[in-house]
Amino acid sequence: MKYLLGIDLGTSGTKTVLFDEMGKSVASKTIEYPLYQLKNGWAEQDPDDWYNAAVNTVKAVIEESRVNPADIKALSIAGQMHGLVMIDAHGKVLRNAILWCDSRTGEECDEITNAVGKNRLIEINANPALTGFTAPKILWVRKHEKEIYDKCSCILLPKDYVRFKLTGKKAIEISDASGTNLIDIKKREWSLEILNALNIDPSLMPEIIESSAVAGTITKEAAALTGLLEGTIVAGGAGDNAAAAIGTGVCKDGQAFVTLGTSGVVFAHTSKPSIDPLGRVHTFCAAVPNSWTAMSCTLAAGLSLRWMRDEFFSYENKEESDKGNDVYDLMTSKASEIPSGSDGLIYLPYLMGERSPVLDPEARGVFFGLSARHSKAHLTRAVLEGITMSQRHNLEVLHEMGICPSVLTACGGGGRSPFWRQMLADILKCKVDTIESKEGPALGAAILAGVACGMFNSVEEGCAKFVVRGSAKSVPDEVQTKRYDAIFALYSSLYPALRPSFAKLASLRKQLDGEKVPKYKSVFSVEFERFGKIISGVDVKKVGELLEKVDCPTDSVAYVPSEPILETKELKEDIQNRVFGGLDIEIGYCSGHNRVLNCLEYHRNSELNITGTDAIFMLAPITAIKDGIVDSSSVETFFAPKGTAILFYETSLHYAPCHSDDNEVFRVCVVLPKNTNTAKPKLVKECDESRMLTHNNKWLLAHSASPEAKMGITSGVVVGTNLKLD
Known part of the structure; x- marks a missing residue:
């Protein structure tokens, strides 16, 4: 009898399984290890914990099975993806590995996007820069731990490090390399364009190998530790999800699976790279040669349920364990007694930030609709539903890409639980x-190992021989599906509404942790998105030069809606076509010196501002107005560097006389559709609407301390503190 070893290197622990030549599990062993979270959003592990777990689990299954090691023909490893392992010239680990679920690298992701270009990065790598991926982790270490970076001789991924320790050979396998942000997906090789743009020495990146290729053989030292024979073949292996696809028989077009382990994944096989242009789901190289995968990854699927177990069911967990039972069975049993929708309780599973499809490392978990009548059972059902809703969110993106599986193979906790499996069918x-x-x-x-040692001629043949379909199946219940459609509509609306609040919370956490935060938020930040957007391509340098020619006061504010100096033919044509859809425009300016919030104005048309100096804007959403009154506590302050073109949405209030941050005169170019703007008004024009309206386009709300209020120009009121910049 011939045997194969499959090692599953996970986040919670490593599980090694010995399979016979029919694909039957002969023996298995799992060893867990710790996860280190030194700060909120950080996640690290010791790579040697993985290696020791692999060695000891292999040794344990050989001893338990009493199989002759000579009959074990090959092994390979399925591993958690994206983790950064840095080793020196002697093969020694330089620091703990930064894991896939670590979200510290938001700034580094921005650096990658700026260096390579957002669209170009997706063209080459099929994925945007994400905190979970490896490249931003490399940049973080280079920035914050340069002494470690300088000692680094080679970069590996988790399973590739363990394979290196077993074989002495350094290599990164293709499906795992796909998640580094550093390869050319179509060519299946390292992208020199990306590496050069990020100033990463290509020599740090080892050879890329295919998943079923022979990556090396067991060394004498590893043989002594594991009980394997020296020279036993070790295949390239695969990232955990790519390996799970093979283990569920997903190796051909039209096949897909959903797994709810620590993370949640919807995974589909494709014979050609299918790319989401927005980067909401990932396209990776498959473990099958010359094939690709489209997959989503929610970071805290099973992790959310584990958190529920540890924080809410610790007593029951001990009781059930003493009885030899699994507390998860108790949790799902209690949850099944609660009606779908959890009596109006919705859970967002963003405990570790989120990857797919919202791409937000600052997102955090939310119970929405919590009331005094909700019990632990309600919370448990809401968590299960929220995890599953996140999978539907991702599946809908795959549908947009033309990937529409009619059947999904469920694995992980969701597949084993009849209750959760039915929920999957109803929601998906x-x-x-x-x-x-x-x-x-x-x-x-194990199947990949079988191909490497010649037991199978192809991955497809291995799947056909080893993967057996189960009898347990679930079909959607029409009544429940309709209920979940309504619930999903609300679920999917919550993240967009909370996105700016998540960003604010991230800043608050940094303050509470004693970290230095910028004095003002940036117009490039998430928090600015609800007020406007940055416009690229405008000749901001030319605008700055023209603004320098404008005569502006040094002790007051000037506002001119139309300025001939600025209204050059080339500039007008470009802006009106680039921003205003061909509408005739007028270009004016606001300049001077003012550091006190006197009034907020709202233009019914979108307004383009181009900063000729560093500037600060005070903004409020139009929804902050209640009966012609807005509280200054609704006002947020944003910094815009010189040379920024900003389109303020028509639903944004802003204080037009913005400010420089250095007590100098500011200059801002102001562009609006022609004849929709006025100079600073002196008298209000009566109209059918309220006296907040100072002209047919502009609403004005003034603080009682402002000249506008004292002159009776508007009845629109700003209440609260009259804000003043430091």
């Missing part, structure tokens, strides 16, 4: 089936 609105094997990634790794 498709049939859900299962496989007999419960080993998923470990089975996929």
Whole structure:
């Protein structure tokens, strides 16, 4: 009898399974290890914990099975993706690995996007820069721990490090390399364009190998530790999800699976790279040669349920464990007694930030609709539903890409639980089936090992021989599906509404942690998105030069709606076509010196501002107006560097006389559709609407301390503190 070993290197622990030549599990062993979270959003592990777990689990299954090591023909590893392992010239680990679920690298993602270009990065790598990926972690270490970076001789991913320790060979396997942000997806090789743009020495990146290729053989030292024979073949292996695909038989077009482990994944196979231009889901190289995958990844799927277990069911967990039962069965049993929708309670599963499809490291978990009548059972059902809703959110993106599986194979906790499996069918609105094997990634790794040693001629042949479909299936319940459609509509509206608040919370956390935060928020930040957007391509340098020619006061504010100096033919044509859809425009300016909020104005048309100096804007949403009154507490302050073109939405109030940050005169170019703007008014024009309206386009709300209010120009009122910049 011939045998194959599949090693599943996960975040919680490493599981090694020994399979016979029919694909039957002969023995298995799991060893857990700690996760280190030194700060909110950080996640690290010791790579040698992985290696020790792999060595000891391999040794344990050989001893338990009493199989002759000579009959074990090959092994490979399925591993958690994206983790950064840095080793020196002697192969020694330089620091703990930064994991896939670590969200510290937001700034580095921005650096990558700016250096490579957002669209170009997706063209080459098929994915945007994400905090979970490896490249931003490399940049973070280079910036914050340069002494470690300078000692680094080679960069590896988690399973590739363990394979290096077993074989002495350095290499990164293709499906895992896909998640670094550093390869050319179509060419299946390192992208020198990206590496050069990020100033990463290509020599740090080892050879890329295919998943089923022979990556090396067991060394004498590793043989002594594991009980394997020296020279046993080790295949390239695969990232955990790519291996899980093989272990569930997903190796051809039209096949897909959903897994709810620590993370949640919807994964589809494709014979050509299918790319989401917005980068909401990932396209990676598959473990099958010359194939690709489209997959989503929510960061805290099973992790959310584990958090519920540890924080809300610790007592029950001990009780059930003493009885030999699994507390998750108790939790899902209690949740099944609650009606779908959890009596109006919705959970957003963003405990570790989020990757797919919202791409936001600052997002955090939310219970929405919590009331005094909700019990632990309600919370549990809401968590289960929220996790599953996140998978539907991702599946809808795959549908947009033309990937529409009618059947999903469920694995992980969601596949084993009849209750959760039915919930998957009802929420995802498709049939859900299962496989007999419960080993998923470990089975996929074993199949890859079988190809490497010649037991199978191809991955497809290995899947056909080893993967057995299960009898447990679930089909959508029409009544529940309709209920979940309504729930999903509200679920999917919550993140957009909370996105700026998540960004504010991130700044607050930094303050509470004693970290230095910028004095003012940036117009390039998430928090600015509801007020306007940055416009690229405008000749801001030319605008700045023209603004320098404008005569502006040094002790007051000047506002001119139309200025001939600025209204050059080239500039007008470009802006009116680039920004205003061809509408005739007028270009004016606001300049001077003023650091006190006197009034807010709202233009019914969108307004383009181009900063000729560093400037500060005070803004409020139009929704802040209640009966012609806005509280100054609704006002937010943003910094815009010189040379920024900003389109303020028509739903934004802003204080037009903005400010420089250095007590000098500011200059801002102001562009609006022609004849929709006025100079600073002296008298209000009566109209059918309220006296807030100073002309047919502009509403004005003034603080009682302002000249406008004292002159009776408007009845629109700003209440609260009259804001003043430091």
